[in-house]
Amino acid sequence: MADFRPGTPDQEEFLRELLGAGYLIESGVPGVYGRGEAFERVRLGFDAKVTAASEEESPEHMVFPPLLPRRQMEDVGYLQSFPHLACTVFSFDGDEEQAAEQEHRAAAHEDWSDFQEMTDLVLKPAACYPVYPAIAARGPLAPGGVLVDAGGTYVFRHEPSGDPARLQAFHQREIVRIGEPETVVEWRNRWRDRSLELLRSVGLDAVPDVASDPFFGRSGRLLARSQRAQELKFEVLVQIAGPEPTAVASFNYHQDHFSAVYGLEMAADDGGDTTAHTACLGFGLERITLALVRTHGLDQEGWPAAVLAELGI
């Protein structure tokens, strides 16, 4: 199992405050918490702000469950880039005798993994993944492509940590753009700027940055360098419980990565390249909630009236 990464003293202290004030509820596993009313009120308030901004562009809505077909994880190369973060789903398919032995071991908190087999499902690592095959299944795209608001759904990263801003399960508020390369890049850059407005409107000191994904291993460092050099990924950072600011939103241009896997094409008739490009953006709703609590304090009644109004609280 992945090593637990302790939080800094500031992070651990902030976690204790969040648990004490009922924002989060201890589960016994780091990075997995229940959420109290105060937390959900803020999370859903910011979620609604993103929805309102997204609706200006009249997206199509699609929502996908937390489970992704394992085949998709295999096809998109997730295990090359992020094997350390991937979560797979196993289950039991034995007889009554094996079930009894499994239960016997489990009740004694001994190892019962021998009785579990890999299923054809994994946990969804990013909210945009199921969108690409769903759109590809429709055939070539009309000029201008498509815009999909994929809502705010749970995604999963296996990285147990004492930092409350590093959860194993969190809501990614996701929007996906598929179309001509220049359409997609323009959309991605516009939303990076739009997100700064949204985050600053609720009093967060948000700054943009060129970023890279947490690729695995030595070869991952090369990938990260290339990703930065091409400015494929932007993030917006906010100070939560430090020491470094934390990414609360990301804006990703995938070029033809997903199109090559799923055959996403524009219905162009001029004989040129018809490969569609894709981009996505994700707001980390839990991190934004934590940033708001860290910025404005545990007591929501004391938050600036303008911030409460923006969040509909």
Add this chain to the structure above:
Amino acid sequence: MADFRPGTPDQEEFLRELLGAGYLIESGVPGVYGRGEAFERVRLGFDAKVTAASEEESPEHMVFPPLLPRRQMEDVGYLQSFPHLACTVFSFDGDEEQAAEQEHRAAAHEDWSDFQEMTDLVLKPAACYPVYPAIAARGPLAPGGVLVDAGGTYVFRHEPSGDPARLQAFHQREIVRIGEPETVVEWRNRWRDRSLELLRSVGLDAVPDVASDPFFGRSGRLLARSQRAQELKFEVLVQIAGPEPTAVASFNYHQDHFSAVYGLEMAADDGGDTTAHTACLGFGLERITLALVRTHGLDQEGWPAAVLAELGI
């Protein structure tokens, strides 16, 4: 892996209609579907009706993520009753060489399960499970106990099927009551009747029934018989795509099952038994949505105005 259970011709036809009309979106794995706008509108409409009814009793709100500590699944005996439905979370903890071999096999769609190890997390099999330890952690309960609205969150059952009403991941709209035995039973029975009103108000032909859980194996049949004899579980049934009506809500009295595990106690001072009892109710939001579509038709514009008004559509 559990055998795929094909749907009946009626069920498979209904699934094709749902996919064709954009209610559901194919993922490639049976029982796992994306949801289109028309589906979500109805699901959230009924969800809001439950919330409005629940608010009359001023519950506390707690929301839990799709992941449950494995320890809790071991402690509550889930693997004794439902080993065939449980889903566990595995992940990778190897080095770069192992990651490369895993990726190699995965890209070829070969077996890469050897590289996956059991984590300390499982998929949440029922929405009420995390509530009990969270309440127990507070110490003895004041007279009258507590009422927790746990929202509508994803739960997981490993039972791939061609019946669209049998999903591997679905939203359980859950409310939990913990208190004196008579308090808990009265609440459970009252909500069984309340649920009939809610379901009938949107035009569903809902009927109550004494029920049992789908316990595993031969010994499970005895458990099921005992559960029925004691009327520990009620369900509300609606005809969806048949042949039998489908349970769309359940009302469960656990007696001291969870209290014995987590030490839930009433702060009674009369020297009598202070063990708290628990009950929960769950509405299956996807099944209710499907029942509404089956009853009123694929075209929501043609639904009775009173039904649309009840759903806020």
